[in-house]
Amino acid sequence: MEKLSRNNRIVIITKMIIENPNKVIGLSVFSQLLNAAKSTISEDLLIVREVLKNLDMGRIETISGASGGIRYIPSVSKDEAKLFASNLCEKLKDSSRIVPGNYIYMTDVMFDPKIISKAGNILASAFIDKDIDYVVTVETKGIPLAYEVAKNLGVELITARRDTKITEGSTVTINYVSGTSGRIQQMSLSKKTLKTKSNCVFIDDFMKGGGTAKGIIDLLSEFECNLVGIGVLIDNIGTERKLVDNYVSVVEFYGVDENGEIKMSPSKKFS
Amino acid sequence: MEKLSRNNRIVIITKMIIENPNKVIGLSVFSQLLNAAKSTISEDLLIVREVLKNLDMGRIETISGASGGIRYIPSVSKDEAKLFASNLCEKLKDSSRIVPGNYIYMTDVMFDPKIISKAGNILASAFIDKDIDYVVTVETKGIPLAYEVAKNLGVELITARRDTKITEGSTVTINYVSGTSGRIQQMSLSKKTLKTKSNCVFIDDFMKGGGTAKGIIDLLSEFECNLVGIGVLIDNIGTERKLVDNYVSVVEFYGVDENGEIKMSPSKKFS
Incomplete structure (x- = not known):
């Protein structure tokens, strides 16, 4: 797959977390699907996290360790x-x-x-x-x-x-x-x-x-x-x-x- | 609300359409929520539409007319x-x-x-x-x-x-x-x-x-x-x-x- 732009990756990341609330998703899953380095995915996730937090639409938690990744916790204001x-x-x-x-x-x-x-x-x-x-x-x-x-x-x-x-x-x-x-x-x-x-x-x-x-x-x-x-x-x-x-x-x-x-x-x- | 960047608007737009499959959402809903002109929202939607289509993850339809807007139709490859x-x-x-x-x-x-x-x-x-x-x-x-x-x-x-x-x-x-x-x-x-x-x-x-x-x-x-x-x-x-x-x-x-x-x-x- 060709490289995606940041706003394209953000669409896919947002879709995946919204469809999988409270599920731990490893950075490597995003990395493979989107053909991007983990560091790039981390930056993408930071953007998604900030806007969801600012608009009171849920939070993204980071789970560290071997089975680590991120988890989206939905909430309603x-x-x-x-x-x-x-x-x-x-x-x-x-x-x-x-x-x-x-x-x-x-x-x-x-x-x-x-x-x-x-x-x-x-x-x-x-x-x-x-x-x-x-x-x-x-x-x-x-x-x-x-x-x-x-x-x-x-x-x-x-x-x-x-x-x-x-x-x-x-x-x-x-x-x-x-x-x-x-x-x-x-x-x-x-x-x-x-x-x-x-x-x-x-x-x-x-x-x-x-x-x-x-x-x-x-x-x-x-x-x-x-x-x-x-x-x-x-x-x-x-x-x-x-x-x-x-x-x-x-x-x-x-x-x-x-x-x-x-x-x-x-x-x-x-x- | 202060103006959001394109990346930020795209997170919210993606979240809303994924959470409301097959529901017609007027451009003015996005426009008000995101404090952005309808023309700006249209450009955002174009990006979301393209990447979903390219990755075989569903399509966004445009409904014209007074009660118009867009509708997300999910699909699985x-x-x-x-x-x-x-x-x-x-x-x-x-x-x-x-x-x-x-x-x-x-x-x-x-x-x-x-x-x-x-x-x-x-x-x-x-x-x-x-x-x-x-x-x-x-x-x-x-x-x-x-x-x-x-x-x-x-x-x-x-x-x-x-x-x-x-x-x-x-x-x-x-x-x-x-x-x-x-x-x-x-x-x-x-x-x-x-x-x-x-x-x-x-x-x-x-x-x-x-x-x-x-x-x-x-x-x-x-x-x-x-x-x-x-x-x-x-x-x-x-x-x-x-x-x-x-x-x-x-x-x-x-x-x-x-x-x-x-x-x-x-x-x-x-x-």
């Missing part, structure tokens, strides 16, 4: 996150979303990449310094969000199932009590999924009583793993007592008032 | 796709993946962002010129892959459920016969999800008899929508007759031989 949460509230407040039983229809939002990729970015930044091994969720609506958080953190996603499947091999199943309905439910994980002693973050679409989160803690303890954080898109503040009390959310939901209006606002962490 | 498929085969061939019933455990792969983001990139490129409105899947294992395809195509993901949920409102449910097991199964979609007359792509983890794909066609016809393409990560070639015959896959699976070896290779489209 507080202002951008707050604006995103406000826009999401507006979208969700639409009264045509109310379905019988005063539930809010939000399936479209949970499966919309334009929304979920940014929400995953925001939630991941809450756990970036916690040395996470896995992101855990339970099927179904939280999967894209949990996937984005895992991608941002550079780790695998583990999805607990409501029932057991033949393709999972041996599984561990636990029973748990849904915090609000009081109903007994099940969740299962293949024995092949989790390495013991791992640190996990639980990501879900909606936090109500916290029963599912409690169930995840029990399930993880069967694998001798720790839950070190919880993140949800929507926190149902209206539910009085939560079984867990330490979690982050993007928006807070206060219920539907007597006029049929949905009460929702950006989470307090943005205020 | 044939060589890169083939290498990815070969590496995936090696990973999946590990005989410890065989679970009772001669099924292959591949849940870890289906939820690994490093693998699925690239696979989604590859599958999306098969449908890029087909004017797709939605990507459709059925829970659970195919969701991250379908999500990535949707993200690459710049559209929403629609996920059919195996059972109906109160939070979905009114739903349409169909029965279908699994192509290989012959068992009757159900899938449901909320009536709020799909606009009529939409073009859809069905994405799943595994294609066996094609019964699920046939079910999706029936479900979409209830919404007067068309299935215009099918993509799967793994095509089970071992199953003789498929209920559908037009689809793309990344790898082909030929079954487990008498020595307990998994037979798998990159799909023929890469050869």
Whole structure:
């Protein structure tokens, strides 16, 4: 390959780091792909690092040693996150979303990449310094969000199932009590999924009583793993007592008032 | 904000387009964010466009008119796709993946962002010129892959459920016969999800008899929508007759031989 100019190399470097958040990329990978000396790549990276830092768009860390290289850690500025949460509230407040039983229809939002990729970015930044091994969720609506958080953190996603499947091999199943309905439910994980002693973050679409989160803690303890954080898109503040009390959310939901209006606002962490 | 250098603007432009595949971004968005004239942004974009095109990493389209701007269409070169498929085969061939019933455990792969983001990139490129409105899947294992395809195509993901949920409102449910097991199964979609007359792509983890794909066609016809393409990560070639015959896959699976070896290779489209 012929030599590329600096601004051409910068396009490729930026593309690669954005597509591989939290993945260590050796300087020699860039050096070979771009047909340039490592010292030249280092100078390129310095430019990319400075502008991302100045615009509050994430940071590039240097990892020294034989397996060294650089790692891009995405982040979203507080202002951008707050604006995103406000826009999401507006979208969700639409009264045509109310379905019988005063539930809010939000399936479209949970499966919309334009929304979920940014929400995953925001939630991941809450756990970036916690040395996470896995992101855990339970099927179904939280999967894209949990996937984005895992991608941002550079780790695998583990999805607990409501029932057991033949393709999972041996599984561990636990029973748990849904915090609000009081109903007994099940969740299962293949024995092949989790390495013991791992640190996990639980990501879900909606936090109500916290029963599912409690169930995840029990399930993880069967694998001798720790839950070190919880993140949800929507926190149902209206539910009085939560079984867990330490979690982050993007928006807070206060219920539907007597006029049929949905009460929702950006989470307090943005205020 | 102070003026940025060309190199700095190129970092931000590249980041924005990579994070928003297939989304039309107006020149004025870049112009405001980067505090630069539109003519300057156009020159920056020309550089980004050329290098992406030369390295077979996708293309930038210009959309003219009042709502005009540019759109980044990701792509993966044939060589890169083939290498990815070969590496995936090696990973999946590990005989410890065989679970009772001669099924292959591949849940870890289906939820690994490093693998699925690239696979989604590859599958999306098969449908890029087909004017797709939605990507459709059925829970659970195919969701991250379908999500990535949707993200690459710049559209929403629609996920059919195996059972109906109160939070979905009114739903349409169909029965279908699994192509290989012959068992009757159900899938449901909320009536709020799909606009009529939409073009859809069905994405799943595994294609066996094609019964699920046939079910999706029936479900979409209830919404007067068309299935215009099918993509799967793994095509089970071992199953003789498929209920559908037009689809793309990344790898082909030929079954487990008498020595307990998994037979798998990159799909023929890469050869």
